[in-house]
Amino acid sequence: MRLIRTKPPLELQEFTENELPQYAILSHRWESEEVTFQEMIRGDETIKTKAGYKKIKRFCARAHQDGLEYAWVDTCCINKESSAELSEAINSMFRWYERAEKCYAYLCDAKFETIEHSAWFQRGWTLQELLAPGEVHFLASDWSDLGTRTTLCSLINKITGIDESILLRDKRLQDFSIAKRMSWASARQTTRIEDIAYCLMGIFNVNMPLLYGEGEKAFIRLQEEIMKDSDDQTLFAWENEDISEEHPSGLLARSPADFRNCSDIVPYSFSKNGTPFALTNRGIRMHLPLVRVGQDTAMLILECCGPGLVGIRILSKQDKLRSEGQWIRVGKTFRRDIPFRILSEAVLDILYVLKAFMGDFAKPHIQEVQDDGEERNTHGFSRAPFNYKVQPRGHHKKLIVCFDRTGNELRGDNSDTNISKIYRMLYREERHQLCYYKKGHLDTCPEVFIMNGYKFVMNHYEPNDEIYLFGSANGAYAALVLASLIEYVGVLNAGDEDRVPQVWEIFRNWTNSKGGSMWRVRAFRESFCRPTGGVAFIGLFDAVYNQSFRKTQSPLIMSIPDHIIRHAVSVDERYVVLRPILVQKLSSNTDENPRDAQDIQEIWFPGTHHDMIGSLGNSEDDWPLSHVPLIWMVSEGMKAGLQFDRRQTQNFYCSESSENDPFRGLEGDTTDALEFKRRLSGASREPLRDPLSFGCGWSKRTVLKQRAKECLLSSIYNSSDRVSATSGSPRKVPAGAAVHLSVLLRVKADLNYRPSNLSTTSKQLEAEAFNWTVSEIEDNLVGGFYIRDSLQGLQVPSKIENARERDGNTSSTNSNQAKASSSRSLSYTSIRSSRLSDLYRI
Known part of the structure; x- marks a missing residue:
């Protein structure tokens, strides 16, 4: 390696690799009047007038100023008249830049104001x-x-x-997928077409001889060298608008420009039985799933994803030459949203895809080869052209995480919380449903819930598994954070528990915007985590966030992207520290960004926070008020695909008959159904468990203590602007909120029950002031609800539950349900008792 002495006179000196001193290195664009190696050796005085020499002189002066005695410049330190030396230098270039003490990037066309327009950022080298x-x-x-x-x-x-992350040296080049590294070069240019391949050898840690004159074949050779040391199939995930069935392509790209839109593709291994791809004289040998997409074409599923599985469209090749079992690529783009569930039925096949193909192509007569070597000619695909089962890592199952707020021991009766009852009722079988339960107090740090739940998911998750989350109180907040964590970061590999604290730190910093950036989350996800399909279902009982945990920098909840969310919210809670987290506000459903697959129901139920979570129970004869949201949540979980133990649902009175379905009998006239609805109706009239009121299940001492604490906390939070609340005031019910049918039933049965947060008048609301807008009341005490209108009070959806079940569509949100109802006004006092009896057949 030749280096220039930075102290005048500028002279070349040669070193071996073992004796290299510290040196500076120059990165620049070649311009006119560059100084060559021969000119430097001759030492002709005329070169000192060249612009290239002045550049070398300024560079050496800067390096000398920074304490470096030697420097390297590509224009004059390589003898380009020697093809052997030029090839060795280009193959060593990345290593030379890597070993340099300092690199000076000279932008000859830029000032600070115009740096982003510099051509230096557009050059390949x-x-x-x-x-x-x-x-x-x-x-x-x-x-x-x-x-x-x-x-x-x-x-x-x-x-x-x-x-x-790579610019800050937080990650290595090897940590990034081939597709991403190619995308970095996709908009760069070189003077000679071959150099677009040669300039990337160091990026992919490969070496190959230089053959100027080979054109695009140089980039094909580069990809062949990459395949020798890497099984990263993102190499095959590229796009080219010129490809079609008439103008097909091989499996390898023609230039880095084909990877322009592929930076989000990452490797994803899904098969235990597959063999590595390999380059043969028949093409690239692949052992991957094929999915038929047409009479003559198939989708080849690659072992990479972004965000779904990736597939490329291929066609079997047949011409005058022998080419049995060979395929070519005919899709100009690739699918990147293939659902993971396709792996459940997919099988592996051995095939050969041409590495490159130039010219036109005629529609083929497909010919395939079986493992025994016998040819079989078919027009299109056979019914069973595949040979091996993919066998995804594990099998399809449901992972259920339950976060509970309770300090009591579980007894298995009505004194248990709603979350613990759901946990006991869930069907457990290792191959189908795995359940996890974690309990804690209101002051339990959310991190305890989240990290334990994350480790459970991490150690049991396999491709195509479904994740279900349940939570109450601060456990519900933890469930929402865990859902965001799984969505945005992903799931670590099983057993990788040493990285769990790093997952938490990166996610928390990002959500709190304290030194964290989205690029750190993305980099960590692509390096260490497995993608998932998100969380299938979230069931929440009165989600709250303990304000005292702000000092622990708990993460904020990101927008909720998950498909089905059910939230039972308390109408009557007045405690200042128990302000609810409303999921509708966190939803990613917006007019600009509709999420058709998202189904959110946030229903307001009668009762306090304790009535939602079920921390206090009644006798075995009477169902507690908490039983109303419990049965609703169980029924919604069943609709979402959860399996419950039939005997347990009967033990906890969540099934009115021998069938494991709370809805069974509600539309009929059987004795069991009538008794079930009678007791459920009675539960809606059970006393409130209000810790701020006397005679509601709490001792006088406890009530006085809670009232004093409420006043103190209210003044503290209002002064610190943490929450806007008045001591003892009810929660604000937003316009468009859904109110459960049991609220109306309780209002009718108890003239003293008048929730002021549901009225449009004063707090002291009389029965006559309730103004309801009714079209046709839903005959369903389990799932029926009203939509609150800011001007008219409440609206009742018109047979929404039945219509939705008939259509099989569970993606309606509360706002859509409000718009769907065609209503007529009806004062509350005009609803007669006889009508309610007829309505619910009680």
Whole structure:
């Protein structure tokens, strides 16, 4: 390796690899009047007038100023007249930049204001010159400092799309998928077409001889070298608008530009039985699932994802040459949203895909080869062309996590909480449903819930598994955070518990915007985590967040992307620290970004916070008020696909007959059904468990203590702007909220029950002031609800439950249900007792 002495006179000196001193290295764009190796050796005085020599002189002066005695410049330190030396230098280039003490990137066309428009960021060779050195200093056209790779990290990311984690040296090149690294070079250019491949050798840690004149074949050779040391199938996940059945392609891309939109594709191994792909004289041998998509074409499922599985469209090839079992690519784009559940039925097949294909193509007569070598000719696919079962890692099952707020021991009776009852009622079988239960007090740190639940999911999750979360109080908050964590970060591999604290720290910092950035979450997810289909179902009982945990920097809840969310909220809770977390506000459903697959029901039930979570029970003869939201949640879980133990649902009075279905009999006239509805109706009239009121199940001492604490906390939180609340005031029920049918039933039965947060008048609400808008009341005490209108009080959906079950559509949100009802006004006092009896057949 030749180096230039930075102290005048500027002279070349040769070193072996073992005796290299510290040196600076220059990254720049070649311009006119560059100085060659031969000119430097001759030492002709005329070269000192060249612009290229002045650039070398300024560079050496800067390196000498920084204490470096030697420097390297590609224009004059390589003898380009020797093809052997040129090939060796280009193959060593990445290593030379990596070993340099400092790299100076000279932007000859930029000042600080115009740095993002510099052509330096568009050249192919400068990619490795940006990433290889440990330290990069950017210099303007006048040789003034612009900043370093670290200080300009965000700007470089914006210009180039290169991840900040690699710019900050937090990750290595090997940590990124091949598709992502290719995408970094997708918009870069080189003078010679072959150089777009040669300049990437260091990025992929490969070496190959230089053959100028081979054109695009250089990039094909680069990919062949990459395949020798990597099983990363994102190499095959690229797009090209010129590809069609008439103009097909091989499996390998023609240039890095084909990876322009593929930076989000990451490796994802799903098969235990598959063999590695390999380059043969028949093409690239693949052992992957095929899915028929047409008479002559198939979708080849690659072992990568983003966010769903990735598949490319291929066609069996037949021409005059012998080409049995060979395939070509005919899809200009690839599918990146194939659902993971397809692996449950997928099988593996051995096939050969041409690595490259040039020219036109005629529609083929498909010919396939079986394992025994016998040819069989078919027009299209046979009914069973595959040979091996994919066998995903594990099998399809449901993982259920339950977070409970209770300090009591579980007894298995009405004194248990609703979450513990659901946990006991769930059907448990290792191959179908795995359940996890964690209990804690209101002051239990959410991190305890979240990390324990995350470890359970991490150690049991397999592709295509479904995740269900239940939670009450602060456990419900923990369930929402866990859902966000799984969605945005993913799930670590089983047994990788040493990284769990890192998962929590990265996610918490990002959500709280305290030193965390989305790029750190993305980088960690792509390096260590498995993707999931998100959380299938979230069931919540009065989700609250203990304000005292703000000092622990608990993470904020991101927008909720999960498919089905059910939340039972207390109408009557007045405790200031128990302000609810309303899921509708966290939903990703917006007019600009509709989520058709999202189904949210946030229903307000009669009772306090304790009535929602079920922390106090009645005798065996009477169902507690908490039983109303419990039965609703169980029924919604069943609709979402959860399996419950039939005997346990009967033991906990969540089934009125021998069938494991709370709805069974509600539309009939059987004795069991009538008794079930009678007791459920009676439960809606049970006393409230209000710790701020006397005679509601709490001792006088406890009530006085809670009232004093409420006044103190109310003044503290209002003064600190943590919450806006008045001591003892009820929660605010927003317009458009859904109120359960049992609220109306309780109002009718008890003239003293008048929730002021449901009225549009004063707190002292009389029966006459209740104004309901009714179209046709839903004959379903379990799932019927009203929509609260800010002007008219409550509206009743018109047979929404029945219509939704008939159509099989569970994606309606409360706002859609409100719009769906065609209503007529009806004062509350005009509803006669006889009508209620007829309505519910009690």
